[in-house]
Amino acid sequence: MRFGVVVFPGTWSDCDFHYVISEVIRQPVKYVWHRDRNLADLDCVVLPGGFSYGDYLRAGAVAGRSPVVEALPEFIAGGGVVLGSCNGFQILCEAGLLPGALMRNECLQYRCQSTSLLVENAETPFTRALRPGQVLTMPISHGEGKYHADAETLRALRQRHQVVFRYATAEGAVTRAANPNGSVDNIAGIVNEEGSVLGLMPHPERAAESAMGGTDGLQIFHSLLGSLVEDGTFLKR
Amino acid sequence: MTPAEPKVTLDLARSLGLTAEEYDRIIQQLRREPSYTELGLFSALWSEHCAYKHSRVFLRRLPQSGRHVLQGPGENAGAIDIGDGWAVVFKVESHNHPSFIEPFQGAATGVGGILRDIFTMGARPIAILDSLRFGDPADPRVRRLIDGVVSGISWYGNCFGCPTVGGEIAFAPEYTGNPLVNVMCVGLVRADRIFRARAEGVGNPVFYVGNKTGRDGIHGATMASATFDERAEERRPTVQVGDPFTEKLLLEACLEAMATGAVVGIQDMGAAGLACCTSEMPARSGTGMSVELSAVPQREEGMTPYELLLSESQERMLLVGARGREDELRRVFAHWELDAVQIGEVTAGPDLIVRHRGDQVAPVPVAALAEAPLYEKPYAPPDWLAERRALDPLALPEPADYGAALIELMGSPALASKEWAFRQYDQQVGINTLVLPGSDASVLRVKGTRRAIAVAIDGNGRQVLLDPRAGAAMAVCEAARNVSCAGGRPLGVTDCLNFGSPERPEILWQLAEAVEGIGQACRALDLPVVGGNVSLYNETLGQAILPTPIVGVVGLLDEAAGLSTQWFKAAGHRVALLGPDAVSLGGSEYLWLRHRQVGGRLAPLDLEVERRVQAAARAAIGAGLATATHDCSEGGLAAALAEACVTGKVRVGCEVTLPAGARRDQVLFGEGPSRIVVSVEAERAREFEALMAESAIPWRWVGTTGGDRLRLQVGTETVVSVELGQIEHAWRNGFERHMA
Numbered sequence: 001m002r003f004g005v006v007v008f009p010g011t012w013s014d015c016d017f018h019y020v021i022s023e024v025i026r027q028p029v030k031y032v033w034h035r036d037r038n039l040a041d042l043d044c045v046v047l048p049g050g051f052s053y054g055d056y057l058r059a060g061a062v063a064g065r066s067p068v069v070e071a072l073p074e075f076i077a078g079g080g081v082v083l084g085s086c087n088g089f090q091i092l093c094e095a096g097l098l099p100g101a102l103m104r105n106e107c108l109q110y111r112c113q114s115t116s117l118l119v120e121n122a123e124t125p126f127t128r129a130l131r132p133g134q135v136l137t138m139p140i141s142h143g144e145g146k147y148h149a150d151a152e153t154l155r156a157l158r159q160r161h162q163v164v165f166r167y168a169t170a171e172g173a174v175t176r177a178a179n180p181n182g183s184v185d186n187i188a189g190i191v192n193e194e195g196s197v198l199g200l201m202p203h204p205e206r207a208a209e210s211a212m213g214g215t216d217g218l219q220i221f222h223s224l225l226g227s228l229v230e231d232g233t234f235l236k237r
Numbered sequence: 238m239t240p241a242e243p244k245v246t247l248d249l250a251r252s253l254g255l256t257a258e259e260y261d262r263i264i265q266q267l268r269r270e271p272s273y274t275e276l277g278l279f280s281a282l283w284s285e286h287c288a289y290k291h292s293r294v295f296l297r298r299l300p301q302s303g304r305h306v307l308q309g310p311g312e313n314a315g316a317i318d319i320g321d322g323w324a325v326v327f328k329v330e331s332h333n334h335p336s337f338i339e340p341f342q343g344a345a346t347g348v349g350g351i352l353r354d355i356f357t358m359g360a361r362p363i364a365i366l367d368s369l370r371f372g373d374p375a376d377p378r379v380r381r382l383i384d385g386v387v388s389g390i391s392w393y394g395n396c397f398g399c400p401t402v403g404g405e406i407a408f409a410p411e412y413t414g415n416p417l418v419n420v421m422c423v424g425l426v427r428a429d430r431i432f433r434a435r436a437e438g439v440g441n442p443v444f445y446v447g448n449k450t451g452r453d454g455i456h457g458a459t460m461a462s463a464t465f466d467e468r469a470e471e472r473r474p475t476v477q478v479g480d481p482f483t484e485k486l487l488l489e490a491c492l493e494a495m496a497t498g499a500v501v502g503i504q505d506m507g508a509a510g511l512a513c514c515t516s517e518m519p520a521r522s523g524t525g526m527s528v529e530l531s532a533v534p535q536r537e538e539g540m541t542p543y544e545l546l547l548s549e550s551q552e553r554m555l556l557v558g559a560r561g562r563e564d565e566l567r568r569v570f571a572h573w574e575l576d577a578v579q580i581g582e583v584t585a586g587p588d589l590i591v592r593h594r595g596d597q598v599a600p601v602p603v604a605a606l607a608e609a610p611l612y613e614k615p616y617a618p619p620d621w622l623a624e625r626r627a628l629d630p631l632a633l634p635e636p637a638d639y640g641a642a643l644i645e646l647m648g649s650p651a652l653a654s655k656e657w658a659f660r661q662y663d664q665q666v667g668i669n670t671l672v673l674p675g676s677d678a679s680v681l682r683v684k685g686t687r688r689a690i691a692v693a694i695d696g697n698g699r700q701v702l703l704d705p706r707a708g709a710a711m712a713v714c715e716a717a718r719n720v721s722c723a724g725g726r727p728l729g730v731t732d733c734l735n736f737g738s739p740e741r742p743e744i745l746w747q748l749a750e751a752v753e754g755i756g757q758a759c760r761a762l763d764l765p766v767v768g769g770n771v772s773l774y775n776e777t778l779g780q781a782i783l784p785t786p787i788v789g790v791v792g793l794l795d796e797a798a799g800l801s802t803q804w805f806k807a808a809g810h811r812v813a814l815l816g817p818d819a820v821s822l823g824g825s826e827y828l829w830l831r832h833r834q835v836g837g838r839l840a841p842l843d844l845e846v847e848r849r850v851q852a853a854a855r856a857a858i859g860a861g862l863a864t865a866t867h868d869c870s871e872g873g874l875a876a877a878l879a880e881a882c883v884t885g886k887v888r889v890g891c892e893v894t895l896p897a898g899a900r901r902d903q904v905l906f907g908e909g910p911s912r913i914v915v916s917v918e919a920e921r922a923r924e925f926e927a928l929m930a931e932s933a934i935p936w937r938w939v940g941t942t943g944g945d946r947l948r949l950q951v952g953t954e955t956v957v958s959v960e961l962g963q964i965e966h967a968w969r970n971g972f973e974r975h976m977a
Contacts, residue, residue: 009574010482012398016668019684049666051396054482110391110661141395141663206665211682211797 001228003029004042006088008063013049013086013205020208021046025221034063037071043234044081044224045072047088049141049203059102059144060087064094072097079233081125081224082197086142089189089199098192098199099157100149106182110143114213115180115202117188118168121161124195125227125234129219135172136165136216138202140180145201147183147190157190165189165200196234242273242543249273253280259610266605274591275599277543278606281509282516285773288609291739292771295752303765305728307428311521313354313505314424315767316431317729319793321686324428326360329368329421329694329733329789331772335476336418340385344418345393345479349551351422352397353505356488357554359432359495360424363667364681365394366694367404367420368733368787372413374650374975382416383658383976389479390420391661396481397488401662402670402679404694406972408650409829411698414777419733419770421694421789425683432495434504436518436526436557436583441501443526443581444563445511446570447487447553449536453477454510454549464738464776483552483575490573491554497569499562506553512546512606514555515581516589520607525586530593534576542593557583619743626703628836630822635902639949640959642831644967646872646906647879649830653971654884675884676802677868678723680794689797691725693717693790697871698783699824704839705747708824709754709786711839711910714847715870716790717762721851722866722913724801724858725792730759732769732788737781739773747784748773755786761844762851764790801858803867804885808943810864810916812891813925814874815936816850817843820907826871827906840909846934847911853932854913862917862925869912875905875949875957877914882947883965890947890961893940897952904951916942 005017014031021029032045034052039045052063063069069091072082076097084092092098105111119127119134130136149157157163165188169178179186181201189200204217227234243249250260253276263271263279271279285291301309307324308316314328332347348365355362367390372379383406394401399422436443454477494500502522504514511533519526530545540548556577558566563579570577584590589606591599636642646652659674671689672680678693695716701708717727732755737744759766775782794800822828823837857863869877874895882890895904917925922938929936947964949957 010396010485012485012666016666019668023684050398051482051485054396054480056482109388110395110663112395112663112665113660139665141665143395203665206668209668211671212665212668 001027001225002041002043003027003046004032004039005029005046005048006032006034006068008034008052008066010052010054011048011050013203016205017046017048020205024208025225032068034066034068037067039071039075039080042080043228044083045075047082047084047091049086049088052087052091060090060094063091069095076196081234083126084199085203086201089201090144092197092199097197098190099153100147102144103146103148104144105146111180112141113180114139116168116170116178117165117202118172118174120166121164124164124191124198126198126220126223127164128227129223133172135168135170136219137214138204138207138217140202142201145181147187149184154184160193162190162193163187164191164198245270245273245276250276254284255280259283262610272599274542274546275601277547278512278599278601281512281547282606283609287509287513289771290609290612291614291745291773292734292748293611294613295749298752299756299766300759301765306765306767307431308767310768312433313357315729315731316358317767317791318428319688319690321688322428323683324426324431325423325690325791326355326358326426327421327423327731327789327791328354328768329419329731329787330770331733331735332418332420333415333735333772333775336386337416339476340382341389342476342478344386344389346477346551347418347420348390348393349479349481349484350507351420352399352484355422355424356491357432357434357503357505358426359430360426361492362399362422362424363669364423364692365399365401365420366692366789367401368694368696369406370412370417370785371408372410373408374972379413380975386416386418387658387661393479393481395663397485398666400664400666400670402664402681403674403692406655406658409698409783411780411783414780415775415782417735417782417785419787421731423692423791432500432503434518435502435522436524437501437522439524439583439585441560441583442558442563442579443528443583444556444558444566444577445533445580446556446577447575448480448483448550449534449576450545450548450550451536452540452544452548455544455547464774477549477551479551486573486575487552487554490570490575494566494569497565499559499565501557501559503554503556506555508549510547510549516603516606518555518557519583519586519589520603523586525584525588525603526581527584527590528581530591532578532580534578542591542598614745615742616745616749617742618746625836626838628834630828630837631900631903633832635900639901639905639956643875643879643957643959644963646827646830646876647964648967648971649826650972650975651826652872652876654969655972657973657976671797671800672723672802676723677719678725680723680800682797687796689794689800691720691723691792691794693719694787695719696785696787698785699829699835700839701751701784701786702835703824705750705784706754707839707842709751710758710842712786712788713755713758714910715868716788717764718851718868718913720790720792721855722801722803722868724794724799724855726855727762727764727790727792729791730764730766730788732766732786734771735775735782735785735787736773737776744781751784751786758844762848799859801863801866803881804865805881805889805891805916805942806864808889809919810942811919811922811938812893812940812942813915813917813936814912814939815853815915815934816912817846817909817935820873820903820909822903822907825873825906825908827902842910849932849934850911850913853929853934854915856928856932857915857925860928862921862928863915864918865916867914869914871908873906873908879947879964881914882961883968888945888961888965889942890944891940891942892948894950895939901951901956905949905956
């Protein structure tokens with residue numbers, strides 16, 4: 001499976017995704033510069049974490065209008081999948097490829113900590129190796145991760161099972177105390193209607209080796225590998 | 238149109254921080270009166286901050302070489318060989334003065350400055366540690382400083398993408414008007430690809446790269462070389478403003494440019510900006526330099542030569558390229574959307590020739606700028622010291638309830654969890670951090686090898702106040718011991734010497750003694766000092782800080798998988814105490830917390846015992862015998878045991894019995910060097926005993942892990958029996974309750 005890791009000015013999880021893809025799951029991977037529109041030889045595009053363009057205007061706002069992001073709809077229509085983590089999730093929302101927005105954490109501070117994630121939907125290409133109700137441990141590291149959407153959007157998200165991960169306790173209880181940033185409904189990750197675009201605030205690449213404290217993030221990569229069928233398209237929902 | 242320049246007089250020189258003797262010396266060196274611009278150059282480069290005028294005579298005595306040293310002091314940072322073709326580049330630097338004036342930007346640009354010091358050497362920064370000192374967090378003004386400093390570090394480090402993996406925060410009233418912000422950075426580089434700040438090759442082009450120049454930070458170096466009065470607020474324009482996004486681009490562009498082979502030398506424009514780079518780089522290489530200031534990218538209009546030379550605008554570098562390869566360099570920086578402008582060239586010397594729109598504004602010998610006068614001023618111990626040291630802590634009353642005393646200690650801001658700060662820092666970007674903040678040392682793997690590095694930073698101003706030589710030596714020992722407790726073999730030291738005004742004999746004595754102590758400890762532990770920083774004049778309204786040498790140590794683990802952490806892992810393990818029994822309540826956290834006293838004498842330090850205890854702990858870790866290793870420091874043995882019980886993922890209690898003899902508060906809370914708590918699986922106790930016998934160190938079994946209490950017995954009497962939940966609650970909330 002061919003991965004492309006997008007690099008914007010200010011991206012910093014690019015090397016970490018590249019390392020996990022090449023050294024841990026041992027798949028072909030290349031960096032894609034933000035001005036590049038050619039995604040033809042890729043199966044999965046990763047939008048990694050960081051501070052693209054310093055996040056000076058709004059997190060992900062400038063990157064959301066970059067050439068590589070403009071090329072994503074065609075890539076998705078052609079059968080590709082997109083994984084956006086942290087700043088990548090913010091960029092996908094800014095670009096309108098996912099609904100809603102990510103706002104400043106409710107505590108008004110940056111948060112780097114371990115979180116427990118309840119799996120809500122195990123029928124996406126990103127979660128097929130998981131079970132609904134399963135709890136994963138993955139770290140977050142962000143200042144603007146409070147997911148927000150209007151009531152109608154939220155209703156639609158729930159109805160179509162687009163909410164994939166929610167912040168929960170280690171036992172899987174969705175509580176206010178388990179919500180690190182004030183996200184509505186404890187939402188940590190969502191997919192688009194087709195299930196081909198995942199955005200999540202946690203960092204799966206930081207939970208991909210036992211030396212780093214856990215391997216739950218690897219499940220997302222294994223799900224992707226297991227979802228790619230022979231004709232080069234992904235099993236969808 | 239350049240506005241008329243002020244007339245150069247002795248008064249003007251004085252207002253720029255130069256003395257009458259220094260002014261005369263400038264005239265001697267130039268054989269004429271300096272121009273206004275030249276006076277500015279001298280005032281910045283001869284400032285204490287840039288020239289170490291008062292400290293260099295002492296610093297020369299530190300051991301600076303060793304078989305692993307690839308680069309000692311004198312460059313942007315030091316470098317140590319860690320094998321497999323890799324080297325670590327590291328340094329600690331202070332940003333105390335700016336952080337007091339403007340905590341957020343002051344601390345942020347402190348991070349920015351030290352990051353640049355590391356990547357100018359060709360290394361990718363992989364870890365930040367910071368050592369912070371403040372007044373009492375119960376004071377709202379202090380809280381504002383803490384919040385500003387922590388947010389500033391968080392903002393810059395997180396946006397740049399370098400994890401903050403460790404550090405410490407301590408409190409004392411002496412830091413109320415003069416907080417300390419010391420930031421250490423560690424980078425990784427191929428050992429044969431280290432770059433240096435040299436201007437070699439006559440005719441080679443000199444490039445200005447990075448951010449544009451503005452009027453911020455002019456005379457920052459001079460500001461950092463003076464004490465503060467009630468008008469400190471007026472110095473705000475001397476504080477720079479950071480842009481971590483541009484710094485990240487500068488990092489990638491510099492590393493890419495270096496990889497082309499077209500970079501000859503490179504230096505960060507830090508303190509004293511362009512003035513510093515254009516004189517220090519040729520001075521190191523015995524060359525000269527000629528630059529045209531109008532070519533410098535500027536973000537403000539009408540900047541004078543004086544301002545352009547002395548601006549401390551951030552995220553800028555001076556780069557000497559290989560002649561004929563200019564376009565390669567320009568392409569790399571253009572790709573990262575950064576300015577890279579040729580502003581001059583390397584000359585045969587001996588002068589730095591500065592032109593502005595073609596007019597020569599300064600022909601100054603680079604050697605004159607780079608060789609500031611060095612002072613050997615008189616120094617003497619303070620007259621109040623004997624009285625402080627005469628305090629007998631055992632003449633003060635014992636606590637009525639030792640359990641309550643321990644809980645109070647664990648909940649003091651000094652010992653309590655600093656999670657409030659650390660959760661605001663990205664600790665993992667780069668996916669190297671094997672041990673996160675919260676153990677004795679943090680551990681980072683070196684990808685592509687089996688190795689890891691362990692890093693720690695320490696300092697204890699109270700101990701140095703009471704005995705500068707022993708206290709500073711203990712700081713080296715503690716940082717090294719922390720690294721050893723993680724399983725790392727200490728390889729090198731960086732230090733930041735934070736003191737008051739060296740113009741006072743008792744402060745200069747503290748500095749001289751502290752450097753002597755650092756030197757003694759480093760020689761005994763075979764640790765070269767490869768770089769660092771001196772921050773003097775840390776005084777506000779005549780109140781000097783506690784003398785605070787901060788010591789950073791980097792160590793190596795041959796097997797990353799063999800690392801050790803400070804918390805007990807399971808019940809039923811035997812607990813051993815390595816090291817001597819000698820401890821003292823003099824200068825202890827307990828004495829301060831309970832009696833508000835800083836006095837008494839420190840426990841003796843035997844450097845040979847220290848060396849052997851650390852080696853024994855590493856041997857136990859290396860043999861897979863130690864299930865936890867924890868250094869005894871602030872709060873003594875009782876605090877070390879309590880931390881081992883509650884700082885891990887699960888709480889594990891213990892029962893420990895200590896020999897009777899000394900008074901119980903001294904046994905439990907007394908502090909002393911060379912002491913490490915180790916836990917060992919019961920079935921491997923014999924192996925451990927054999928290893929300790931070989932190590933020839935004082936040690937004893939003291940107890941067993943298990944249960945949900947910490948029980949401490951002295952002789953036959955149970956002195957403490959506390960439920961772990963109570964200890965953990967105090968420890969988790971002791972600092973955070975002030976900040977929330």
